[in-house]
Amino acid sequence: MTTITRFAPSPTGRLHVGNIRTALHNWMLARSTGGRFLLRIDDTDAERSREEYVDAIRADLAWLGLEPDGEERQSARLEKYEDAFAALKKAGRVYPCYETAQELELKRKIQLGRGMPPIYDRGSLRLTAEERAAKEAQGIAPHWRFQLDHGETIAWQDGVRGAQKFDPAQLSDPVIRRADGSWLYMLPSAVDDIDMGVTNVLRGEDHVSNTAVQIQMFTALYAAGFGAAKDAAKAHPDFAHEALLVGREGKLSKRLGSLGCDAFRERDIEPEAVIALLARLGTSQPVEPIANVQVLIDSFDLSTFGRAPAKFDDTELDRINAAIVHQLEFAEVSGRLPEGMDEAGWHAVRPNLSHLGEAAQWWQLVTGPIDPVDLAVEDRAYLAAAAEALVWGDDPWHALTGALKEQTGRKGKALFLPLRQALTGMNHGPDMGELLPLIGEERARQRLERAAAK
Numbered sequence: 001m002t003t004i005t006r007f008a009p010s011p012t013g014r015l016h017v018g019n020i021r022t023a024l025h026n027w028m029l030a031r032s033t034g035g036r037f038l039l040r041i042d043d044t045d046a047e048r049s050r051e052e053y054v055d056a057i058r059a060d061l062a063w064l065g066l067e068p069d070g071e072e073r074q075s076a077r078l079e080k081y082e083d084a085f086a087a088l089k090k091a092g093r094v095y096p097c098y099e100t101a102q103e104l105e106l107k108r109k110i111q112l113g114r115g116m117p118p119i120y121d122r123g124s125l126r127l128t129a130e131e132r133a134a135k136e137a138q139g140i141a142p143h144w145r146f147q148l149d150h151g152e153t154i155a156w157q158d159g160v161r162g163a164q165k166f167d168p169a170q171l172s173d174p175v176i177r178r179a180d181g182s183w184l185y186m187l188p189s190a191v192d193d194i195d196m197g198v199t200n201v202l203r204g205e206d207h208v209s210n211t212a213v214q215i216q217m218f219t220a221l222y223a224a225g226f227g228a229a230k231d232a233a234k235a236h237p238d239f240a241h242e243a244l245l246v247g248r249e250g251k252l253s254k255r256l257g258s259l260g261c262d263a264f265r266e267r268d269i270e271p272e273a274v275i276a277l278l279a280r281l282g283t284s285q286p287v288e289p290i291a292n293v294q295v296l297i298d299s300f301d302l303s304t305f306g307r308a309p310a311k312f313d314d315t316e317l318d319r320i321n322a323a324i325v326h327q328l329e330f331a332e333v334s335g336r337l338p339e340g341m342d343e344a345g346w347h348a349v350r351p352n353l354s355h356l357g358e359a360a361q362w363w364q365l366v367t368g369p370i371d372p373v374d375l376a377v378e379d380r381a382y383l384a385a386a387a388e389a390l391v392w393g394d395d396p397w398h399a400l401t402g403a404l405k406e407q408t409g410r411k412g413k414a415l416f417l418p419l420r421q422a423l424t425g426m427n428h429g430p431d432m433g434e435l436l437p438l439i440g441e442e443r444a445r446q447r448l449e450r451a452a453a454k
């Protein structure tokens with residue numbers, strides 16, 4: 001059976017680092033098993049869903065390299081939900097409810113005040129036909145709940161959390177449809193998972209109790225004749241719920257909720273760094289700067305996912321980013337490099353970068369102009385000698401320093417630093433052996449002479 005996973009964001013905002021992690025793991029699960037990864041846009045909430053967010057979600061996934069194998073939209077599938085609803089209604093698994101939001105809130109408060117869990121009391125389920133008719137006659141449009149089967153304990157083997165068990169009587173019958181006919185998340189998602197043949201649902205642990213409800217929905221839908229269970233023994237997808245992502249301080253931070261691809265791009269973070277960090281964060285596998293995503297895919301293993309919250313740390317992202325940048329090949333970055341920088345230039349500056357954008361400031365050392373460093377008198381004489389000793393060949397830096405060493409007896413810092421200062425205007429920087437050929441003979445001689453004369 002082909003693995004089919006899905007990433008199902010609601011287009012009510014931008015993707016944040018938590019969603020990105022879920023998308024990534026679903027993509028990896030599909031890629032590691034030769035399966036398919038679907039993007040499902042959960043846009044049944046017409047009021048809050050925006051087309052610009054749909055576009056942004058697609059663009060973010062593309063930037064990250066998480067291309068879906070197919071895209072579905074819930075707003076284009078309303079008939080399906082209507083059919084499923086009709087089937088469940090016929091089977092007596094949905095019922096109309098007439099409480100107002102205020103009434104429900106009051107009930108909740110009373111239950112909580114008595115120290116009871118705020119479970120819906122099924123007040124509307126107990127209404128007689130006459131009472132219902134009276135409500136309708138008053139013009140009260142009902143909302144609809146799915147009736148959980150209290151006789152059937154809900155259990156599943158979770159891919160991350162292990163054996164899970166829920167007593168349905170401890171859950172509220174979920175509202176699946178609003179009085180205006182629009183759908184809440186719960187039923188469309190189960191319908192789509194059946195219809196799209198989703199084999200694995202991997203999502204955040206905030207969905208665990210939704211899974212309990214949806215497992216009964218899967219069973220009820222199949223029993224009502226909606227969707228043929230391909231394998232009767234496996235009437236629902238495999239579920240796995242990953243621990244939530246928290247900030248460094250260990251709290252569910254607001255900042256993480258708004259940290260997304262735009263912020264990463266602004267900070268000049270490579271998508272490969274985001275992927276390398278999020279792929280293994282919260283697992284027992286070491287987070288390493290792995291730029292080759294296939295290596296991450298090959299080592300993807302749900303059984304290594306921990307149950308403790310995964311801590312997202314910006315400094316770790318920066319560290320991984322630098323290490324990733326050091327591995328990038330010229331062909332991968334050439335379009336983002338400063339004008340004129342060739343492969344040799346890239347290789348010269350690459351080890352000095354924490355972020356790719358810094359290539360420009362190092363390249364400036366080659367192209368100039370550079371700001372001269374103030375030098376000691378004896379160093380000026382030394383640099384005058386250097387300008388004369390400069391001969392151009394395959395490896396001008398080693399030729400120059402070799403000659404000067406012999407001629408002046410200088411070594412170590414005294415030998416190298418004034419040359420670096422005169423040639424680049426800096427006390428540190430890329431390897432001079434690589435940089436000097438890029439600076440070129442004429443510019444190099446001018447810089448040495450200028451420093452000597454100052």
Ligand code: GLU
Binds near residue numbers: 007042189202207
């Ligand atoms: N639209 C839901 C969400 O963003 C999807 C959850 C799921 O994966 O089923 O939370």
